Amino acid sequence: xxxxxxxxxxGITFGTHQAVQDVSFSVEKNEFKSIIGPNGAGKTTLFNLLxxxxxxxxxxxxxxxxxxxxxSVVERTRxxxxxxxxxxxxxxxxxxxxNVRLAVQSQAKLRxxxxxxxxxxxxxxEKALHWLHVALLxxxxxxxxxxxxxxxxxxxxxxxxxxxxxxxxxxxxxxAGMSLEDVPAILQVIKKIKEEGDKTIxxxxxxxxxxxxxxxxxxVLFNGKLLAEGTPREIMDNELVQSAYxxxxxxxxxxxx
Amino acid sequence: MELFINLxxxxxxxxxxxxxxxxxxxxxxxxxSVLNFAHGGLFAWGSYAGVWLYLLTNSFIAGxxxxxxxxxxxxxxxxxxxxxxxxxxxxQQILITLGxxxxxxxxxxxxxxxxQIAVTPPAYLTGSWEIGNILIIKYRAFxxxxxxxxxxxIYYMLKHTKIGLIVRAGVINKEMVQSLGINIKRIFLYVFMxxxxxxxxxxxxxxxxxxxxxxxxxxxxxxxxxxxxxxGGMGNITGSILAATLVGIIGSFMxxxxxxxxxxxxxxxxxxxxxxxxxxxxxxxx
Ligand SMILES: Nc1ncnc2c1ncn2[C@@H]1O[C@H](COP(=O)(O)OP(=O)(O)O)[C@@H](O)[C@H]1O
Ligand SMILES: [Mg+2]
Numbered sequence: 001x002x003x004x005x006x007x008x009x010x011g012i013t014f015g016t017h018q019a020v021q022d023v024s025f026s027v028e029k030n031e032f033k034s035i036i037g038p039n040g041a042g043k044t045t046l047f048n049l050l051x052x053x054x055x056x057x058x059x060x061x062x063x064x065x066x067x068x069x070x071x072s073v074v075e076r077t078r079x080x081x082x083x084x085x086x087x088x089x090x091x092x093x094x095x096x097x098x099n100v101r102l103a104v105q106s107q108a109k110l111r112x113x114x115x116x117x118x119x120x121x122x123x124x125x126e127k128a129l130h131w132l133h134v135a136l137l138x139x140x141x142x143x144x145x146x147x148x149x150x151x152x153x154x155x156x157x158x159x160x161x162x163x164x165x166x167x168x169x170x171x172x173x174x175x176a177g178m179s180l181e182d183v184p185a186i187l188q189v190i191k192k193i194k195e196e197g198d199k200t201i202x203x204x205x206x207x208x209x210x211x212x213x214x215x216x217x218x219x220v221l222f223n224g225k226l227l228a229e230g231t232p233r234e235i236m237d238n239e240l241v242q243s244a245y246x247x248x249x250x251x252x253x254x255x256x257x
Numbered sequence: 258m259e260l261f262i263n264l265x266x267x268x269x270x271x272x273x274x275x276x277x278x279x280x281x282x283x284x285x286x287x288x289x290s291v292l293n294f295a296h297g298g299l300f301a302w303g304s305y306a307g308v309w310l311y312l313l314t315n316s317f318i319a320g321x322x323x324x325x326x327x328x329x330x331x332x333x334x335x336x337x338x339x340x341x342x343x344x345x346x347x348x349q350q351i352l353i354t355l356g357x358x359x360x361x362x363x364x365x366x367x368x369x370x371x372x373q374i375a376v377t378p379p380a381y382l383t384g385s386w387e388i389g390n391i392l393i394i395k396y397r398a399f400x401x402x403x404x405x406x407x408x409x410x411i412y413y414m415l416k417h418t419k420i421g422l423i424v425r426a427g428v429i430n431k432e433m434v435q436s437l438g439i440n441i442k443r444i445f446l447y448v449f450m451x452x453x454x455x456x457x458x459x460x461x462x463x464x465x466x467x468x469x470x471x472x473x474x475x476x477x478x479x480x481x482x483x484x485x486x487x488x489g490g491m492g493n494i495t496g497s498i499l500a501a502t503l504v505g506i507i508g509s510f511m512x513x514x515x516x517x518x519x520x521x522x523x524x525x526x527x528x529x530x531x532x533x534x535x536x537x538x539x540x541x542x543x
Contacts, residue, residue, distance in 0.1 A: 051436070077438035091429045094422075102426050105419050106437045124419075164437065 002064075004029045004168055004200050010049060010059035011224075019045045021224040022059070027168075027202060032194055034203045034211045036235075037221035043204045046221065047170050050202075051083040052076045063168070082166025084174060090156050092146035096137060099145055099156055100128040103163035128163065135159035135189050151182025158189055169193070171203045175210070183207070190214065212236075262391050264509045270397040270466065272498075272505025273404025277459035278482040279489070279497045280411060281452015287428040287492015289445050291340055292347055294354040296456055297479025298361030299335065303328045303457020304470045305365050308376050311461075317379040324461035325454045331361075332453025336446050358475065366472045378465035400462055407455065408498050415494060424448060428492035480520070481508070484527045490537025499539060 003026035010023045020042045027033050035043050048054040050061060052073040060069045063079055071079070091099050104127045132141060135155045140148070145156060154174055161169065174190065175183050187210060193199055194214060205211050211218060211232070218235045220227040228234075228241045235241055282296050303324040311320025339357050343349040377383070378396040385394045415421035423444050427434045434441050463478070464470050485504050489496030504523050511519040530538055 053436075073436050074438050074440060077436065083436070089430075089433055091426045091433070093429055094426060098422060098426075102422050102434075102439075103437050105422070106439045109439075121417075121419075160437070 002029050003027065003062075004031075004064055005050070005202075006062040007050075008060045008062075010046075010056050010061065012045060012049060012054060013057045019224050020049065020056075023221075023224075023226045024059075025219060025226060025229060027200055029167075030197060030200055032201045032203070032214055032216045034205060034215040034218045035221055036205070036208075036211060036218060037227075041221040042224040043221055044172055045224075047083060047172050047202075047204065051081055051170060077164065077166075080167035081170065082161045082164045082168065083170040084157050084161050084172055090145045090148075090153055090160070092144070094145060095141065096132065096143050096145055096148070096156055097125065097128055097141035100131050100159050100163050101125060103160040104128045104131070107164045131159040131163045132156075134162060134192065136185055149182070151178045151185065154178060154182075154186055155189060158186070162193070166199070168200045169202065171201065171205075173204050173206065175205065175207060259391055260513075264513055265506060266393065266397055266401070268506030268509030269502060270400040270404075270505070271508060272502040273400050274459050274463050274466070275478065275481050275485055275505055276404055276498045276501035277407060277455045277462070278478055279485040279501055280407070280494060281449070281455050282482050283486045283489060283492055283494065283497045284424065284428070284448050285445075285452055286486060288424060288431065288441070288448055289344065290347075291344070292350045292354065293335075293340065294351060294479065295335055295339065295357040295361060296452070296482065297475030297477075298358040299328055299331050299453045299475075300456040300460040300478060301365060301470075301472070301475035302331055302361060302460070304460030304464050304474065305369055305374075307457070307461030308374060308464045308470055309369065311376070311464075312374075317382070317465075321458065321461055324457045328454035328457025329450050331457070332450035333446070335453065336449040340449070341442075358479075362472050362475055371472065373469040373471045375469050376464040377468070382465070396465060400466060403458075403462060404498075407458075408494070411494050420444060420447065481523065484523050487527050488530050488538055490539045493537065493539055496537055496539030500537075 006026040008024050010020060011018065012020045023046065035046070037043055045054065049056050052068075052071060052075070056069065060067060062068065063076070063081065066079070068076055068079065091102070094102070101124050104124050108124070129141065132138060135158045137152065137155050137159060140152065140156075145153065148156060158174065171190070174186050178186065190201075190203070191214070194201065203211070203214065215232055217230065218232055219229045220235060220238075220241050228238050230238065278296065278300055282293065285291050285293050285296075306327040307320040307324030310323035311317055314320075335357065339353055340350070343353055378399075382396045382399050385392045386398075387393075413421075415425055423434060423439055423441070427441050427444065431441050459478075460470075460474070463474075467474075481504060485497055485500045488503065489498075489500035504526075507522055507526070508519050511522050
């Protein structure tokens with residue numbers, strides 16, 4: 001049992017507002033863990049702390065036993081953290097293939113350390129095409145990213161993330177803003193990644209059926225605090241969770257999907 | 258007709274020289290939003306160092322190589338010690354790069370004296386071709402060819418190399434490039450050095466074209482390059498060459514018909530562009 005990621009009393013304060021408070025948890029290698037909680041609970045902020053976009057005002061973060069609390073985004077990417085954003089993040093004026101190729105060439109450089117290592121252009125393109133295939137974006141390679149449908153943009157983002165070959169994936173609401181017919185496709189991509197079994201995944205999502213289906217364990221965040229943690233079953237049965245959060249909202253979500 | 262063609266060719270040549278100066282500026286701004294007012298100083302240093310070597314060795318090629326070399330060297334120094342300490346702070350950037358620009362200009366005068374230096378093209382680029390009854394001055398044609406070749410080279414690098422892809426992506430969103438694990442500051446240093454080399458090349462090429470070089474030439478041309486960057490759209494090389502051609506040709510015609518309004522008209526175009534299309538006429542960024 002190796003914890004790939006561990007936080008101790010992690011917290012961040014914006015002015016007087018404690019967006020994340022005293023959050024301690026660990027994620028095991030190849031575990032699929034989801035984070036749920038109402039809007040404004042601090043989920044995205046927690047991801048920002050893990051990926052290095054924000055520096056905590058309190059607490060520590062360890063990746064594979066190594067303290068990374070003060071490390072930059074680049075260093076964390078190098079160490080194997082890959083992150084998707086709640087707001088779609090692709091390069092609009094590059095083609096789909098160029099977007100992924102950028103990630104592929106970055107990954108090659110990170111892994112094999114620059115100068116001595118020369119990789120041909122074609123190799124990069126082949127790899128990029130492979131990831132586009134995994135993300136179910138075949139035949140879109142020459143489209144400008146700006147011209148993709150929203151769901152396709154999220155798939156492209158996923159392909160870029162995969163191209164970095166991270167050990168730990170942070171997925172922030174990958175289905176946000178997607179039309180209902182696009183959701184199964186992205187779900188399929190996530191399932192495919194999970195089934196390959198060599199990734200640790202942290203997922204923020206609102207769609208409860210999806211969470212129940214995919215997760216090994218679930219964490220509930222509420223007002224910046226970790227309210228509960230357990231298997232999907234335990235979370236469903238947890239009275240605290242039910243009264244504080246799931247009660248009203250869960251019905252809402254299930255009736256929605 | 259003859260006059261029209263002559264003024265056009267003249268404008269194109271000037272345009273190419275401004276383009277070489279603006280190319281670095283636009284990428285520097287597009288990539289890291291760095292306002293670099295010292296760019297004209299690098300241009301002037303390329304001019305002086307290149308001309309000095311040209312006059313010393315009597316080899317124009319040696320002058321060009323020398324100018325490029327000094328451009329790369331000064332580019333490295335400027336980025337490391339002048340620009341890096343003020344990343345992200347525009348006010349400090351303006352102050353420190355303007356200050357450095359003055360230092361560079363004054364140093365020129367200290368080393369090479371306060372007087373203008375006269376320069377002529379090498380023998381093989383002197384004179385003109387006669388096509389029909391139109392005279393094409395060789396040196397102008399040479400500048401246009403070099404400008405187009407440089408544009409082709411930059412375009413190819415941006416489109417078809419690994420670093421070019423990073424630069425294009427960085428112009429769109431540099432934070433995201435960083436989150437892919439790419440050290441954009443390192444890339445920026447390379448871009449800055451390449452931009453400085455082009456500025457220095459431009460300075461060298463302009464010397465025989467203008468006939469004389471002087472200590473304040475940097476500021477004069479840097480203003481035109483800034484106008485071009487704004488019209489062409491920050492970070493957009495194709496926009497820059499189109500805008501530079503426009504500014505060059507307008508400048509050429511205005512200098513002939515109403516010389517005192519030459520710069521004013523270019524300023525006016527920039528103001529109009531800023532008013533109606535602040536992202537530039539040919540901007541990529543929405
Ligand atoms: N950079 C920031 N500055 C100030 N407040 C912030 C910042 N980022 C997030 N917050 C606040 O922190 C709280 C948690 O936000 P967030 O993490 O986005 O919630 P969630 O993703 O769970 O919906 C919100 O009240 C939000 O307004
Ligand atoms: Mg969020």
